[in-house]
Amino acid sequence: MxxxxxxxxxxxxxxxxxxxxxxxxxxxxxxxxxxxxxxxxxxxxxxxxxxxxxxxxxxxxxxxxxxxxxxxxxxxxxxxxxxxxxxxxxxxxxxxxxxxxxxxxxxxxxxxxxxxxxxxxxxxxxxxxxxxxxxxxxxxxxxxxxxxxxxxxxxxxxxxxxxxxxxxxxxxxxxxxxxxxLSDREYISGFAEMLKYGVVLDGKFFDFMHANAEKLLHRDKDCLQFAVKTSCMLKASIVERDEREGGLRAVLNYGHTIGHAVETLTDYRQFLHGEAVSIGMAQAARISEAMGVSSTSSTHHIMSLLAKLHLPTGLPAFKTDDYLAAILHDKKIKDDGLSFVFNKDIGNFIIDKVKDVGRLLKVCEIGD
CATH class of the missing domain: 3.40.50.1970 (Rossmann fold)
Structure with a gap:
């Protein structure tokens, strides 16, 4: 034993x-x-x-x-x-x-x-x-x-x-x-959730992923051990404070509102979950910049790392109304609006209630 x-x-x-x-x-x-x-x-x-x-x-x-x-x-x-x-x-x-x-x-x-x-x-x-x-x-x-x-x-x-x-x-x-x-595609899709932690919770971890992207892509076990352990520690720190998503845990939904809409509209067949989250994060970064929460340079750094990790960023070309309908069925919608997670540059976040979801979608680049 x-x-x-x-x-x-x-x-x-x-x-x-x-x-x-x-x-x-x-x-x-x-x-x-x-x-x-x-x-x-x-x-x-x-x-x-x-x-x-x-x-x-x-x-x-x-x-x-x-x-x-x-x-x-x-x-x-x-x-x-x-x-x-x-x-x-x-x-x-x-x-x-x-x-x-x-x-x-x-x-x-x-x-x-x-x-x-x-x-x-x-x-x-x-x-x-x-x-x-x-x-x-x-x-x-x-x-x-x-x-x-x-x-x-x-x-x-x-x-x-x-x-x-x-x-x-x-x-x-x-x-x-x-x-x-794992296939390369399946393996790479996992980087999206890793990157999420860096963008909204830990700028140093974001920098680590940027500096070690090639090692991560080549499945270097030392890099993986650190990245997986750090990701789990960051998630655990949120779960311990908000097990049932009463408020703070919603930060872990960064990129997921639009990502889930992508999955719903494509009947869960076109994109892996991580790929859909990557697309959602790219749009969330653009929305955060457009709403004055984050800087243009932060958006550039996020998009750069997504590309470096071979993750998709472009929304499939459904109608804006289709995206709106899919988002309005999201479990994060309540009577007072949608809880949307904005990245505050890199390493921080703001969660705010959004009543006009269509306004957010106008910022997105559908089919880019």
Whole structure:
């Protein structure tokens, strides 16, 4: 057992009282999964939720780690893709949980990217009114964003993540070695969420990404370790102060208002989530400048780094009214307007209520 424990030291802690949990970030640490589940005193039966793409690479070692630690394991495989993050696929998970006899003493392992993490987490939050779950994110985007903070849920045809729950994992296990199996496109899309933290929370981290863009693109493990750890620390610092998005946590939606509209209008098929967020950040930077919150030079630096990281910036050419309709279905809309996150130059932010969303869209360059 000691060999499995050797790679899980120096964890980041998400401090949420009795819902606190560690984030373990290392390379080649997937074999510690079983040890950690024992350490957290989880039940003896586990369901690993994954998809065919991820399962082909990592189901077997994850299963082996659990079995060697004395757990029984069932596999729940769901289709791969954002378009399957819906109630129909969620019911497939429930069906398999019931068929395999998982009870309140069982737990779920989310082995995959953001879609798997969100859906498996929501299934855990709602099955038998809540069973424990563990996040094992296998994409860069999921490691730096969706696996941390307890947001779980599914999409609705009228908008992204409209149905869900806040439900924290028991722990998060991040193996940087699994990122080597990602395509360049999938890997690069994760930089968008990283960059978000730099733009609105930490100018020094933004500068680090600018200075080390080539190393990050070439998957340098030392750079990745620092970037993933910093991203998780920044997100944890926000989640600890505002777990359920009562105010401050909305800053993590920077770029997401327009990004989600892009995903909705393209039926979640044209862009990866990180690519849509990148497009949304480019537009948010332009809007922030136009509204006098940020400088032209800051917008230039943001656009420059997006380009350096090979991320898209141009809105697809739907009508402005289509974007407006998609945004008005966003869960961030309330009676007093849309909570929009503006970058205040680089490293800071302002969240303000916007009643005239159409005014924001006039600044955007649709189809550029």
């Amino acid at each position: 000691n060999k499995n424990n050797s790679s899980v030291v120096d964890a980041i802690q998400v401090g949420l009282g009795d819902r606190s949990y560690p984030i373990h970030i290392s390379t080649h640490n997937l074999n510690s999964l079983g040890f950690l589940c024992l350490e957290h005193k989880l039940g003896r039966k586990a369901a690993i939720v994954t998809n065919p793409t991820i399962g082909a690479h990592y189901f077997q070692p994850a299963e082996a780690s659990l079995v060697s630690a004395g757990f029984s394991v069932c596999k729940i495989e769901i289709p791969d893709g954002e378009q399957y993050k819906n109630s129909e696929t969620l019911n497939l998970i429930y069906d398999k949980l019931i068929e395999n006899g998982l009870d309140r003493g069982s737990f779920i392992v989310a082995l995959g990217g953001g879609v798997i993490g969100d859906m498996a987490g929501y299934a855990a939050a709602t099955y038998l009114r809540g069973i424990p779950f563990v996040q094992v994110p296998t994409t860069l985007l999921a490691q730096v964003d969706s696996s941390v903070g307890g947001k779980t849920g599914i999409n609705h045809h009228k908008g992204k993540n409209l149905i869900g729950a806040f439900y924290q994992p028991k722990f998060v296990l991040m193996d940087l070695a699994v990122l080597d199996s």
